Amino acid sequence: xxxxxxxxDTSDDLIIVKALIENKFEFHLAVDTAATHTTLDSNMxxxxxxxxxxxxxxxxxETSNGVITVxxxxxxxxxxxxxxxxxxxxxxxxxxxxxxxxxYEGVLGLDFFQNSKFTIDLINxxxxxxx
Amino acid sequence: MIxxxxxxxITDNLKLIEYSEISASFPDEWILxxxxxxxxxSEVLKGIVLFHSKDKREVCYKGRDKVKEYQKISxxxxxxxxxxxxxxxxxxx
Numbered sequence: 567x568x569x570x571x572x573x574x575d576t577s578d579d580l581i582i583v584k585a586l587i588e589n590k591f592e593f594h595l596a597v598d599t600a601a602t603h604t605t606l607d608s609n610m611x612x613x614x615x616x617x618x619x620x621x622x623x624x625x626x627x628e629t630s631n632g633v634i635t636v637x638x639x640x641x642x643x644x645x646x647x648x649x650x651x652x653x654x655x656x657x658x659x660x661x662x663x664x665x666x667x668x669x670y671e672g673v674l675g676l677d678f679f680q681n682s683k684f685t686i687d688l689i690n691x692x693x694x695x696x697x
Numbered sequence: 698m699i700x701x702x703x704x705x706x707i708t709d710n711l712k713l714i715e716y717s718e719i720s721a722s723f724p725d726e727w728i729l730x731x732x733x734x735x736x737x738x739s740e741v742l743k744g745i746v747l748f749h750s751k752d753k754r755e756v757c758y759k760g761r762d763k764v765k766e767y768q769k770i771s772x773x774x775x776x777x778x779x780x781x782x783x784x785x786x787x788x789x790x
Contacts (some may be wrong), residue, residue: 573738584739590764592771594739601787609757610772613729613764628788657787662754669778673785 568648568695574688581686582670583693585646587614593671595646597686597693601675603627604644604654607661610671611639627657634659646674647695649682713743722746725776727753729760731767741773 572581581597591614593606605627621637636657644654661671685694711731719728723746730744745767748760756772764770 571737573740582739584735590768590770592733592735592769596785598785598787600785602789603787605787609754613757613761613770613772615761626790628786628790630786633790667753667774669774671772673787675787 568693570647570693570695572691572693574691580670581693583647583674585644585672585674587611587641587645588643589645590614594669595672595674596670598673598675601673603657603677604673604675605636605657605659606639606641606672607666608637608658609660609662611641611658616641621658622655625657631664634664646678647693649678649695649697651678654678711745711747713745715743716741719744719746720775723749723775726751726774727756728773728775729756729763730771730773731764732769733771733773741771744771744773 570583572583574581582594583597585593585595587593591610593610595604616639620639622640623638624635625638626633626635636659639656639658641654641656642652644651644656661667683696687694713732713734726749728746729748730741731747733744734742736742747763748756750756753772
């Protein structure tokens, strides 16, 4: 079982974990159990070498601000909380254009945890994860 | 030595800089950081500064050409984030 720690000082703080793309680009993602799919900021994905033409499609998603259209990309190697997935499909949209300049570059959604068992410990600020 | 944005060449002078020095040199800026070192809480301890700007988009777009030589890349912010409550539903429809 993997165990990772996170820092969460107040109830206003999210659970932020690191994610690695192509074994090189380190993102910070908010663990979001209200998100069906993992979603990344397009600006960071561009930094990681992806282009608009790499999009494999688009889909509409319901957010707290209404329905928006996001692009879909296959990330060749995606890793977070000790789990690595090849050709991981992620949703992508421009966080900055939507006014999001927080301490994360995306959300880690339920799809990443599919078929696994994970526990969030808000007493010790730890995530236990078992594939 | 911390790189000047005007000097985009990778040089031997680039080295790991403590976060305290980075934040003092570039307050309230986005920093493109190579080979960052994080603590167990994902807080950055040090790294190599490749580019810095008040504009995160500029860091991502202008910084892309500067990352090839490095094993790890991250973007950090040296300012304080606005603390606000969030609702984060994201569901495909």
